[in-house]
Each structure stands twice: as structure tokens, then as C-alpha cells.
Amino acid sequence: MERLTLHEDPRSGNCYKIKLTAALLGQPIDLRQYDIMQGDTRRPEFLETVNANGRIPVLQIGDRFLPESNAACWYLAEGSALVPDDRFDRADMLRWMFFEQYNHEPNVATLRFWLHFVGQANLTEHQRSQIVAKRAAGEDALAVMEEKLGRNDWFVANRVTIADIALYPYTHVCEAGGFRLRDYPAVCAWLRRIEALERYIPME
Amino acid sequence: MERLTLHEDPRSGNCYKIKLTAALLGQPIDLRQYDIMQGDTRRPEFLETVNANGRIPVLQIGDRFLPESNAACWYLAEGSALVPDDRFDRADMLRWMFFEQYNHEPNVATLRFWLHFVGQANLTEHQRSQIVAKRAAGEDALAVMEEKLGRNDWFVANRVTIADIALYPYTHVCEAGGFRLRDYPAVCAWLRRIEALERYIPME
Numbered sequence: 001m002e003r004l005t006l007h008e009d010p011r012s013g014n015c016y017k018i019k020l021t022a023a024l025l026g027q028p029i030d031l032r033q034y035d036i037m038q039g040d041t042r043r044p045e046f047l048e049t050v051n052a053n054g055r056i057p058v059l060q061i062g063d064r065f066l067p068e069s070n071a072a073c074w075y076l077a078e079g080s081a082l083v084p085d086d087r088f089d090r091a092d093m094l095r096w097m098f099f100e101q102y103n104h105e106p107n108v109a110t111l112r113f114w115l116h117f118v119g120q121a122n123l124t125e126h127q128r129s130q131i132v133a134k135r136a137a138g139e140d141a142l143a144v145m146e147e148k149l150g151r152n153d154w155f156v157a158n159r160v161t162i163a164d165i166a167l168y169p170y171t172h173v174c175e176a177g178g179f180r181l182r183d184y185p186a187v188c189a190w191l192r193r194i195e196a197l198e199r200y201i202p203m204e
Numbered sequence: 205m206e207r208l209t210l211h212e213d214p215r216s217g218n219c220y221k222i223k224l225t226a227a228l229l230g231q232p233i234d235l236r237q238y239d240i241m242q243g244d245t246r247r248p249e250f251l252e253t254v255n256a257n258g259r260i261p262v263l264q265i266g267d268r269f270l271p272e273s274n275a276a277c278w279y280l281a282e283g284s285a286l287v288p289d290d291r292f293d294r295a296d297m298l299r300w301m302f303f304e305q306y307n308h309e310p311n312v313a314t315l316r317f318w319l320h321f322v323g324q325a326n327l328t329e330h331q332r333s334q335i336v337a338k339r340a341a342g343e344d345a346l347a348v349m350e351e352k353l354g355r356n357d358w359f360v361a362n363r364v365t366i367a368d369i370a371l372y373p374y375t376h377v378c379e380a381g382g383f384r385l386r387d388y389p390a391v392c393a394w395l396r397r398i399e400a401l402e403r404y405i406p407m408e
Contacts, residue, residue: 052348052351052352053303053307053348061292064292066292066295066296066299067299067303068298068299068302068303068306069302070298070302071295071296071298071299071302072295074294074295074298075291075292075295078291078294078295087279087282088265088268088270088279090278090282091270091275091276091278091279091282092270092275094272094274094275094278094298095270095271095272095275097302098272098273098274098275098301098302098305099257099271099272101302101305101306102272102305102306102309102310103257105306106306106310126333126334126337129330129333130330130334133330144256144257147256148256
């Protein structure tokens with residue numbers, strides 16, 4: 001495989017997904033760090049060469065750039081045991097990864113970012129007005145996970161896949177955004193299963 | 205392939221994506237229609253059997269249910285000419301599909317839903333307070349598309365893939381949400397390329 005470089009901020013769960021996928025696969029990966037709080041990913045050089053969308057993570061493969069955390073996990077894991085062989089299971093894995101980006105991350109991760117990193121006192125009026133709705137939507141997402149994990153140990157195919165890796169990062173630190181993990185016991189048991197995987201690495 | 209049934213609302217661009225993918229592939233698909241404005245997808249029977257997340261579209265494959273529009277497009281198209289053979293291109297296609305669900309749909313599609321179907325007078329105060337931010341974020345997403353389509357005819361691999369199919373539905377009706385397509389000439393040229401594809405079907 002070509003040389004891999006992850007353009008990242010170590011506080012980002014979206015970046016950690018990719019590092020965790022690479023670790024589980026035993027795939028070495030170089031890191032180049034940015035500070036999103038300082039606007040590092042909105043500077044002209046970043047927008048022109050790394051990602052016109054102004055966001056990290058971006059996985060660099062040789063001289064090509066791949067934005068979107070879950071696309072990067074897919075790139076690393078395709079053909080490995082972290083992606084199921086069955087056609088339905090593969091699509092169902094992507095289903096949970098789209099759920100993560102649509103229903104989970106904008107609520108569970110955003111409240112962590114606002115409340116833990118930006119700080120309630122520094123939020124804009126517009127951000128403050130969204131907290132109640134994001135709290136409810138985040139709880140809905142965690143409830144969908146709890147319902148699934150009450151019936152199965154893993155999201156897809158009865159074994160760990162990148163659907164689990166995509167949902168793990170912001171779930172395991174959701175209390176920094178004011179969610180209560182003790183309300184979701186099946187989710188908690190699943191977090192422990194991921195942390196028991198061989199070659200698991202913690203978030204920094 | 206097993207019998208396919210799409211659980212859908214014909215006004216939804218997310219549902220149309222799947223019908224357009226099936227049409228381009230010549231794949232027959234049965235339709236079962238719901239009225240999301242009447243809460244049809246929040247009733248207990250739907251939540252228990254079709255999707256615990258209370259959303260359409262859901263693609264039913266035999267007796268298995270696959271939520272998330274882009275996962276359904278992937279299921280239908282995997283192994284066809286609508287999914288690239290190259291590993292990087294396949295991941296890059298998913299990158300644009302995650303971009304669609306994260307940066308485009310929650311802004312471009314939501315404003316169409318609020319302004320065209322719900323109606324400005326019927327919006328909640330919380331919804332009204334988000335219009336300015338969603339307008340700006342939707343314009344940012346359209347600008348990222350314009351930048352890419354100014355350099356390439358298609359999003360990935362110089363030919364149509366399900367990344368184009370995923371981004372087409374809500375883009376081509378974005379003016380119903382107050383966006384101005386004439387600000388994005390490369391996007392407009394790409395819309396016409398999609399509409400010229402053999403077996404293209406319009407949204408109802």
C-alpha cells in the first residue's frame with residue numbers, strides 16, 4: 001500500500017476512528033496534526049491542497065486526498081475481516097455508518113465539542129438555542145443503538161466491523177457532552193467489547 | 205436477486221435516489237407508500253417491523269430491512285458500472301455520499317421540506333431560528349460541488365456513479381428551499397448530464 005498520512009486533530013473522534021481502524025488492522029499511518037480551534041483547516045493552503053470543504057480528518061494516500069472519516073475507514077478496511085463478505089451485511093454496515101454521520105455525530109459529538117471544548121459561556125446565541133434539540137436527537141440515536149445492542153453483540157454480522165468502529169469514538173466520550181451512559185447498559189457492554197479487542201488503542 | 209420493496213414517500217429525495225439507481229440499473233422494485241406528513245413512519249408497526257429509527261426510505265430485500273438511502277443505493281449498485289472498480293475511487297465515491305448526508309441533505313433538503321412542504325407560517329420558533337445557518341451551510345455545500353464540477357464532469361472516476369445519484373435529487377429541486385441554481389453553472393451542467401442518462405426517470 002502507498003504511504004498513508006492522516007491529517008487530523010487528536011481531539012476529534014472522527015480522526016480517532018481512522019487511527020483505531022488502522023491499529024486494529026496493524027496498518028502504520030503517519031500523522032499530521034492541526035488545531036481546529038485555531039482555524040488551521042480553514043486556511044487557504046489547507047483548502048487548496050487537502051480539502052476544499054475545510055474539514056479534517058483527511059486520509060492522504062500517496063498524493064491523493066480522501067476526506068470523510070467513514071470513507072477513510074472503508075478505504076483502510078476493505079478486503080479485511082472488518083468488512084463483511086456478504087452483500088447485505090456490507091450494505092447494512094454502511095447503513096450504520098450513514099446513521100452515525102446523520103443521527104449521531106451532529107448531536108452527540110457536537111454537544112461534546114460545544115460544552116467540553118468551546119464552553120457554554122462562549123457559545124453563540126444560535127448554538128445555545130440548539131442544545132435542547134440536539135440533546136433529544138442524541139438521546140434518540142443512543143436509544144436506537146441500545147435497542148440494536150440489546151439483541152446483538154455487534155451492529156452487523158455478529159462480529160466487529162467498521163460500523164462499530166465508526167460509532168465507538170463519540171459514544172464512549174458522550175458524557176463530556178452531557179449524555180448519561182448509565183441509561184444505556186447494552187451500549188456500555190458493547191463499549192467494553194470494543195476495548196477488549198486485540199490491538200485496540202485508546203483515544204488520546 | 206430477492207424481491208425488492210421500497211418503503212417510501214414519493215416527495216422524498218432520499219427515496220427518489222433509490223428509485224433512480226434501480227431505474228438506471230434496469231432493476232424492478234415494488235413500492236409501498238407512506239405519508240411522512242401524517243406521521244406514518246412513527247407508528248408502532250412501522251417502528252417494530254420496518255425501521256426502529258422511524259424514517260424512510262427503507263429497502264426491503266426479501267424479509268430483511270435496510271434503512272439509509274445511500275446504503276440502499278450501494279446495495280443495488282455494488283458490482284455494477286455505477287460503482288468504480290478502483291479501491292481509491294470506491295472510497296472516494298463513499299466520501300461524496302457521506303458529504304451528501306452530512307453537509308448537503310440537512311441543509312439543502314431540510315430547507316425545501318420546511319419552506320415548500322411545511323410552509324414558513326407553520327414552522328416552529330426553533331426551526332425559524334435555524335434558517336439563516338442552514339442557508340449558509342447549504343450554499344457552502346453547493347459551492348464545494350461547484351468547485352469539483354468545474355474541474356470534472358462527474359464526482360468520481362470520470363463517469364456516473366452512485367455519488368452523482370446521491371447528490372442529484374435534492375440539488376435539482378433546491379430552488380424549492382430558496383437556493384438559486386443560476387449561482388452554480390457547473391452544477392447546472394452536471395444536472396443536465398444526469399438527465400441525459402439512458403433510463404433516467406424524473407422525480408414524481
